[in-house]
Amino acid sequence: MNSKMDNPFGKIATLKQAMEHFHDGMTLMFGGFGGVGSPPCLIDGILEKNIKNLVLIGNDTGFPEIGIGKVISRGRAKKVIASHIGSNPVAGELMTQGKLEVEFSPQGTLTERIRAGGMGLGAILTDVGVDHEFVSKDKRKMNLNGKDYLVETGLTADVSIVYAKKADPYGNLVFDKSARNTNPLVAMAGNFTIAEAEEIVPLGSLDPEEIVTPGVFVDMVIPSEGVNWKWAWE
Amino acid sequence: MGMGIDVRNKMAKRAAEEISSGMVVNLGIGIPSLVPNHLPNDMNVMFHAENGIVGMGESPVKGHEDENLCNAGGFPVTVLPGSSYCDSAVAFGMIRRGRVDLTILGSLQVNKNGDLANWIVPGKKVPGMGGAMELAQKARRVAVLMNHTDKNGNPKIVDSCTLPLTASNCVDLVVTDLAVFKIIDRSLILAERFAPYTIAEITAKTACDFSIAEDIRVIDY
Numbered sequence: 001m002n003s004k005m006d007n008p009f010g011k012i013a014t015l016k017q018a019m020e021h022f023h024d025g026m027t028l029m030f031g032g033f034g035g036v037g038s039p040p041c042l043i044d045g046i047l048e049k050n051i052k053n054l055v056l057i058g059n060d061t062g063f064p065e066i067g068i069g070k071v072i073s074r075g076r077a078k079k080v081i082a083s084h085i086g087s088n089p090v091a092g093e094l095m096t097q098g099k100l101e102v103e104f105s106p107q108g109t110l111t112e113r114i115r116a117g118g119m120g121l122g123a124i125l126t127d128v129g130v131d132h133e134f135v136s137k138d139k140r141k142m143n144l145n146g147k148d149y150l151v152e153t154g155l156t157a158d159v160s161i162v163y164a165k166k167a168d169p170y171g172n173l174v175f176d177k178s179a180r181n182t183n184p185l186v187a188m189a190g191n192f193t194i195a196e197a198e199e200i201v202p203l204g205s206l207d208p209e210e211i212v213t214p215g216v217f218v219d220m221v222i223p224s225e226g227v228n229w230k231w232a233w234e
Numbered sequence: 235m236g237m238g239i240d241v242r243n244k245m246a247k248r249a250a251e252e253i254s255s256g257m258v259v260n261l262g263i264g265i266p267s268l269v270p271n272h273l274p275n276d277m278n279v280m281f282h283a284e285n286g287i288v289g290m291g292e293s294p295v296k297g298h299e300d301e302n303l304c305n306a307g308g309f310p311v312t313v314l315p316g317s318s319y320c321d322s323a324v325a326f327g328m329i330r331r332g333r334v335d336l337t338i339l340g341s342l343q344v345n346k347n348g349d350l351a352n353w354i355v356p357g358k359k360v361p362g363m364g365g366a367m368e369l370a371q372k373a374r375r376v377a378v379l380m381n382h383t384d385k386n387g388n389p390k391i392v393d394s395c396t397l398p399l400t401a402s403n404c405v406d407l408v409v410t411d412l413a414v415f416k417i418i419d420r421s422l423i424l425a426e427r428f429a430p431y432t433i434a435e436i437t438a439k440t441a442c443d444f445s446i447a448e449d450i451r452v453i454d455y
Contacts, residue, residue, distance in 0.1 A: 033285040033286075033306070033308075033322065034285075034304065034306075034307070034308035035308070036285070036301065036302060036304050036308065037302065059322065060362075060364070063308075082362060083362055083363065083364050083365065084361050084362030084363065084364040085360075085361060085362050086359065086361025086362060086364070087308070089359075092359055092360065092361070095360070102360075102362075104362045104363060106363050106364075106365070106366075106367040106368055107284060107322070107326065107363070107364050107365035107368065108284075108322075108323070108325075108326025108327075108329060108330060108365060108368040109368075111321070111322045111323040111326055112323055112326070114323075115323045126330070127371075128330065128367055128368050128371055128372070129367055129371075131402065132367065132399070132401070134398065135363075135367065165302075175319075176302040177287075177300065177302045177303040177313075177319055178283070178285050178286055178287050178302060178303050178304055178305075178311075178319060179302035179303075180286055180319055180320070180321055181285045181286050181321065181322045182321065182322045182323075183321070184321045185321055185322070185323050212321075227301060231301060231308075232308055232309075233299065233304075233308070233309050233310055
């Protein structure tokens with residue numbers, strides 16, 4: 001953290017301070033898509049603090065050593081709500097062994113459930129998967145204007161962690177290209193939201209028109225040290 | 235196979251014929267990712283990615299990858315003039331709202347009604363559906379690119395899918411290494427065949443009835 005940076009809202013913090021909000025058994029929502037846009041320092045903080053029995057909510061389980069995959073591969077999660085786990089074979093093995101409960105949600109439905117939670121809504125109605133046995137199982141159906149919909153519940157979490165390109169001291173966030181992905185949605189859905197930012201910029205230096213996530217949704221900002229994993233394509 | 239392009243690229247080239255200027259197109263992983271190589275340079279197509287990109291261009295030159303600019307498969311891409319980024323919820327809004335004109339994806343099985351089974355192999359990996367259900371159910375057109383038979387020689391175009399479905403009655407076109415089938419009003423039509431395969435060979439490797447277009451096209455790229 002830049003020691004010269006003003007901290008008028010008290011949101012700028014260290015990784016150590018951020019980790020005080022993590023505990024065993026918590027529900028944790030994470031931004032990222034295949035590890036792209038997942039916050040690397042916060043993920044390492046979870047490992048270092050030995051947080052266990054997590055309920056994780058996010059697009060996917062990353063790769064074994066990329067993104068949230070690092071947490072899952074080390075057996076730190078008891079349940080994950082995701083759209084796919086295919087890029088992390090360890091997640092598949094843990095699921096087969098009964099050590100990891102997985103709730104699959106179609107990708108667009110999952111992002112909309114997260115958005116609903118973040119927007120203060122209880123559920124959404126969608127016809128995606130309405131005739132699909134696996135997707136519609138144990139879900140309430142609703143007929144509206146002659147059409148069948150599934151009731152898909154909104155999702156929130158004790159803590160949300162996101163990765164941003166820039167944050168200001170109020171927690172206003174700007175993302176980086178496709179690393180935006182689920183981050184703005186996840187940021188809204190946390191009861192306590194921590195943003196890990198590549199750059200923390202002075203208040204007033206972000207154009208209000210360019211801010212993607214208003215700082216209202218962000219409780220804490222920590223500086224990022226960047227990605228420390230090797231991408232699959234490298 | 236003669237001196238022409240390899241089989242995967244023949245399939246991709248045929249699928250590319252489905253794309254016209256102004257379309258929004260989502261490509262799956264595998265052979266579909268070869269499709270853009272077969273489009274004319276001056277064609278204005280917006281390639282869509284579920285993570286939140288519209289307007290993807292070619293893969294970057296090695297050494298110029300941007301770790302924060304990747305497609306839904308996690309591989310680095312570039313963007314073209316007119317491109318935009320959005321969050322994943324908006325990317326799926328585009329799909330559900332019918333703004334994605336065409337999706338080209340791989341599959342494990344397709345049946346004669348256009349049912350698609352491409353997300354699970356029972357007893358093996360359960361990878362999850364990702365965005366396949368939205369794309370299959372909501373893209374305006376669904377084209378499948380897949381080998382005609384599986385690695386054991388079993389037909390992948392079947393009377394009724396034995397694998398769990400991704401979505402029903404959604405496939406419009408199937409391009410295999412042997413032939414091109416159209417599915418119109420839930421009935422399967424052999425519309426084109428790749429040289430040198432004969433209708434008899436194609437029939438022998440297809441596990442359901444189909445009709446044959448009167449003016450069947452022979453593709454000889």
